[in-house]
Amino acid sequence: MSIVLEARGLTKEFKGFVAVNDVDLKVEKGTIHALIGPNGAGKTTFFNLLTKFLQPTRGTIHYEGRDITRLPPAQIARLGMVRSFQISAVFPDLTVLQNVRVALQRKRGESFDFWRSEKSLTRFDDAARERIEEVGLSEFVHHRAAELSYGRKRALEIAATLALEPEMLLLDEPMAGMAQEDIERISALIKRVAKNRTILMVEHNLSVVANLSDRITVLARGEVLAEGDYDEVSKSPEVIEAYIGAGYD
Known part of the structure; x- marks a missing residue:
């Protein structure tokens, strides 16, 4: 090895x-x-x-x-090489999909300019849904992160981490x-x-x-x-x- x-x-x-x-x-x-x-x-x-x-x-x-x-x-x-933290680090007022989409934007060099339209971000949705499915949160895709149980918040954090395509x-x-x-x-x-x-x-x-x-x-x-x-x-x-x-x- x-x-x-x-x-x-x-x-x-x-x-x-x-x-x-x-x-x-x-x-x-x-x-x-x-x-x-x-x-x-x-x-x-x-x-x-x-x-x-x-x-x-x-x-x-x-x-x-x-x-x-x-x-x-x-x-x-x-x-x-990407890390998580002891305290779950998600955006509570964003949905599960939006949280993972933020990570995808960062990976692909996109800015987070507030004037970007929602429609311009939908091209990340398929990739975000793949990561969400990988961590077992597909049924919560449109739920706000704040509504998730603590364990599911940790799963969402892992999904966002996976969106960065870590080795x-x-x-x-x-x-x-x-x-x-x-x-x-x-x-x-x-x-x-x-x-x-x-x-x-x-x-x-x-x-x-x-x-x-x-x-x-x-x-x-x-x-x-x-x-x-x-x-x-x-x-x-x-x-x-x-x-x-x-x-x-």
Whole structure:
């Protein structure tokens, strides 16, 4: 398998505090790779370093063999590596169709000038409907995003992300705040969209991680504690101690 994303010696210091310390990571193309760890392990900081919302103190990041360490987030997204956030980021007063259409406009270099007519945007509708169908929201295509359940808002966010035609998705706690029914729906969605894409996700729900992940990296105190498949990392004495010691449920 080829490596699509690689971090080498990634380190982030905040005024003497080392949040991420000399972390190496390799994500294989076409896999679902989970990043887990107890609270305070450095997962969010590391994720923000990979997606360039933070600059590393030391270390490098390579995507598809290209050094992206100093590139801004927007340029990385144009290369095909796109992230989601813990809080659903959709336009609440736009319909499902309109939300995905905005993403399609951005991908194709269209401006968002307020004087554009509605009719001029309908050429994006077929492509938008394809993405909406892919995430299972076809029956909600004309609903305002604000009317959707939380889980369906996350599905809409993924649809808008897919409209950018990413090669790699980085999902930041995609199951956060969800009821069990939504967790099952979004888990199935992630499995579907991963068929021809690479996914790296930060996730607290270990049953989700066990069900979805091909490979898992465990962080603790800003360092890699263990790596492997779920059976390997779940039986690691160091991992068990780290979770129990942090009072993780």
